Amino acid sequence: MRLRIEKMNFLGYKRLDGKVGVRNHVLIIPSVACANEICNAIALKMKGTVSIPHQHGCAQLAFDAEQTARTLIGVGKNPNVAAVLVIGLGCEVVNSSMVASKIAESGKPVKNLVIQEAGGSPKTIKEGIKIAKALVSYASKLKREKAKPDSLILGVECGGSDACSGLAANPALGVTSDLLIKEGGTIILSETTESIGAEHILARRAINKKVREKIFEIIKRTEMRALNLGLDIGKANPAPGNYEGGITTLEEKSLGCVMKGGSTKVMGVVEYSEIPTKKGLVLMDTPGHDAESMTGLIAGGTQIIAFTTGRGNPLGSPIAPVIKIASNSYLYSKMKDNMDINAGEIVTGKKTIQEVGESIYREVFRVANGKLTKSEICGHREFAINRIGPSF
């Protein structure tokens, strides 16, 4: 494949841990659902802040609470975040001061408030606004500096797929992935459910035996979760709209899905919300549920997400710009307010997969430089932590 494109750099926010942000958010994290509305109240009031309400943080079994904590810490450490305020209730499992101190290891300013210590909601909100004011003031003084593509982690996601996703948008995004990896960057391919039936393709490209075995392990684990219940994944994934769009089986969806990762070696496999230590193509074990998958990606340090869709999906992320790529021209014109790039011209023969892949690559750098994506402009900030156990 031809991989010739002009050298791209971008201006980003250099963090103390050496990572580079493409956005500069002050993040307000509830360590438990009990703090959600207080975090929302502060974020609503203070410019430059964003809160990430969720349903977790307490009455969770150890392995599940650990995953919630890892996710909140990972999102706080993400280089798109300049500073953090963590708010807890005081009696929760996912303790807010633990979350705050782990995020502080990245060197960014992190503050912690506890509702039971502050004396209730109004007092916590009042104190939180005061802290947020100082953090926003700090963040606003940071300047963008020249950065290289090897500091980028691009998450590749697909949602609301149709048959054109596997024929146009996903292979084009695969070209983008190959281009970024060639420049030393990292691609995280997630959605394990949507690799079932395509694992042999990924395993063939594993860098070593350990990675190959891990690929088979995460796929078997996901498939067995349905089989052990005696249930059919096909009732949940593919979704009704996938079937309507021409996808017949999970295997067909998966074979189209994994094309987003391009054609390079698989360098590693990480757990949900785990920060990869390898560059190049990395797999993350997430469900096909897009909001949960994207939350795992941003906790893993992804600064930008490229998201293909055939049926039309508006999802965004609280801290990462999400670039929406339409797989067909009908969707692109129908939902133009949500779509950034049209890969539909591949289907009509007007453009090649290579050309669209290059245009996504250039868009990644425009967005890294500060261009807002449609998901950001439309205010999409969906955040959902993957749950692996029941509440108790």
Add this chain to the structure above:
Amino acid sequence: MSKAIKNLILCHPKDNVATASSPLNTGTLLSLTEQKTIVAKEQIPFGHKIALQKIRKGGPVIKYGERIGRTIREIKPGEWVHIHNVVGERGRGKGRKKG
């Protein structure tokens, strides 16, 4: 009879199905090669699959050069290939276990 038109996407030479790149009406003549043509036996929606050859009952459906499922009845060339005549083979439990 409609004219032979280019409105299919064939992903891989091994495939026994192709994807309609525009909606196909019943009777549409499709040129696979200069010699080989098939006729759409029924309406095929945009993005959906058409059989390029006979696929026996229980036989594999091949797209991207890979097996994407098996047929639940014989499919004739030109027929619409979808959930009414094909099933996936992965992640499918056979009813909740008892006890």
